[in-house]
Amino acid sequence: MNDLAPLLTAEGRALLDAVRGTAPADELAVATRLRREHPADLVSAALGQARLRQRAVAKFGAKDAERMFFTPHGVEQSTRASVAGHRAERMRALGVTSVADLCCGIGGDAIALARAGIRVLAVDRDPLTAAVARTNAEALGLAGLIDVREADVTEVDTDGYDAVFVDPARRGGRGRIFDPEAYSPPLSWAIEAALKAPHGALKVAPGIPHDVVPAGAEAEWISDGGDVKEAVLWFGTEPGAVRATLLPGPRTLLGTGLPDPRVRPVGRYLYEPDGAVIRSHLVAEVARDLDGGLVDETIAYITADTLGPTPYATAYEITDRLPFNVKKLKALLREREVGILTVKKRGSAVEPEELRKKVKPQGPHSATVFLTRVAGAPTMLVGHPA
Known part of the structure; x- marks a missing residue:
């Protein structure tokens, strides 16, 4: 149905109320029941609108999404x-x-x-x-x-x-x-x-x-x-x-025209800038405020020796630095009893899920591994949120 008008009638609005919150698994049964008393195309339109409203909650919140109308492209x-x-x-x-x-x-x-x-x-x-x-x-x-x-x-x-x-x-x-x-x-x-x-x-x-x-x-x-x-x-x-x-x-964060940050050795802390900071090319401003530098001239990871507060990047404490080697990482995780592994990458062709399958993490502890380059060399940095 490409016409909104039928859904705005008393019958259409009543159907929208009737199908509100319908789970996908229940749609067939609900549609079969409602089509006994209402036009099939109107029932289908109401169910379609209910699905769109459920999708729209993430953008508009439940209160507004339940009152608004949507198109698939519009959502x-x-x-x-x-x-x-x-x-x-x-x-x-x-x-x-x-x-x-x-x-x-x-x-x-x-x-x-x-x-x-x-x-x-x-x-x-x-x-x-x-x-x-x-x-x-x-x-x-x-x-x-x-x-x-x-x-x-x-x-x-x-x-x-x-x-x-x-x-x-x-x-x-x-x-x-x-x-x-x-x-x-x-x-x-x-x-x-x-x-x-x-x-x-x-x-x-x-x-x-x-x-x-x-x-x-x-x-x-x-x-x-x-x-x-x-x-x-x-x-x-x-x-x-x-x-x-x-x-x-x-x-x-307002740009100040700083040159690219210097590259320096990996320190105790690694900072992952927010995506908006990276897209706006303002990593240098964050690095300045943290007294940090880059791990590689082409990678937007900041490293520093001290932990500094910033809303523009997420901080991790680095416990281990390894050259890229799956076997060594697997052994390290087994020794640390790491069963919950978060894999992040920047400047690496390895897919996180692929690495997770190879190392098979097991245990009660958690860790984060960064697949990246340090001074041009493929490197694995292991740590946890600071």
């Missing part, structure tokens, strides 16, 4: 509520009171902006997606702040808005799109659109090359719970600034 591509909330709060702090949200999808960013007290024009060219965004604004009591329009974003007049936000489609028929000019709309068009307003924000893939970032933009990489979620190009803020933002928090 996958929508911004996590915590990330959208951070961006909306930045907009609010800039004094923004109105935003043109172009390529709004199912409305996740528009919802966050409206909850920050910002008036939103939400635009999407897909009829079903626009209908879902409109329904979500109504379901969450935000219709007074969110005006949803079905239109081609390239034809929308954004004059009079304090800010323009663009979230281009970064997936095509063959999967992810890595060339920013192959986004829909292209990054160059999105930049032009953002520059028409006092402020602008463009959501881009976190793997965007730094040399593609416009000179007048601020680039922010955002992680949530340790997972890198996106990069944002900001206009009308701090031209040329680079920052890594970690959620929850937020905690923000």
